[in-house]
Amino acid sequence: MMPESMMRVPLYQIDAFTDRAFAGNPAAVMPLTDWLPDELMQRIAAENNLAETAFFIPKGDQFHIRWFTPTHEVDLCGHATLATAHVITRLLQPGRERVEFDSRSGKLTVTQDGDKLQLDFPVLPVLPANDRRDAIAGCFDHRPVEVHNNDSYMAYLAVFESATVIRKLKPDFMALANLEKDVIVTARGDNVDFVSRFFAPNHGIPEDPVTGSAHCLLAPYWAGVLGKTRFHAKQVSPRGGDLWIELAGERVRMSGYSVCVLTGTMTV
Template structure:
């Protein structure tokens, strides 16, 4: 009988029931991709992370209930938390080998910092079909270079909070996930992430979205360090920094559950 440790962790959360829940599954060797996808679908969280130890760190892959993705922030944060808090990892830095290259996570006290790539943005025309599906017209639209995401910029935090997307219409309108953002009332910027294209209608807190948001807001506000909040129903806060062409994101994690997969 196969047995695999599994943890459920609320990432970018100061307390349980906040942030973004991710499953973290520890493997000795890689399973067939269809089995990885089946486990992620069974978990039915926005992401399940799978880890395999290698000589210099861990190989890491991420699956939504529907597809494998090339980059995920909150499940990487959750994976580091599991290794630090539950598996006796002694160093203060972990290297994850992923489809997006080597990603490092460092710990300081009860917080963890992701070192992720910064995405380039290019302005594009507003798509009336996307605007109709979101329920409001943005002031600016940007494409994220090299990844299937786009950013819609609004004037006020309240505009983003009021969005009530028609997800089937959004899926029909575009093959890119949509990041909605605006200046924050009590932080530098807020956002929401809509991804029916990857089987996640609204993601509670999306680290990979900030690979695009931090370069945008850093340039717009003229500052390297930024405070961000994703204003989903669960919500989550991220301390961000633009540094040397990279995006640093710091947050906390809370373990909700641990167990064992058997089949």
């Protein structure tokens, strides 16, 4: 018999930025009526052991969302927001066309985009940070051509010479863990506009399969390089994922598919 102090919390697992199961980036999504203690939410995220666990509560006709890696609460997460919108619009309130979230990064909206869902996130412009090239080069078996940075985002953007290099790049996770920030690596694409990977050992995520928030930096960088504002991007992690992106002023619109692979409850 379950003790009176225990409760059952709904749990969903969604593969985001993919149209098939067991690809893209898996996120746990847990609807709540009120926030659990922060320490408990962090322990739940560690138990789920996915790149992100998203918790959300109703806020009028909107929702408040928070994201936890296995070790930290974070300010912004794309794939877990997409996953949460999937749970709301496909499972809890089927047919809903628009979801608004209040978050640590301000208002975020998700709308239906055909069979995909489209995130509306803030642009995070980057500036050269080539003084970090040596430090980042020491974390990989290739040297980046350029390094960029956004002060508010906890990752460097390292540009390499080709998509082939990005796919074959071998990270030194111990060296990466000694950096003060995570690392996004990117290059021009072959069959897409650009490719990327994301390494975050300091946040308990050696390699993130598909990172929506990283494209808040990638979109303005590649707009400047390619001279365009619409992109098809691919994150070429072992699981892989696709994003269709539009740079619209100070906002980045990212569309992607999503698939529910698990529904259940967690006893806490």
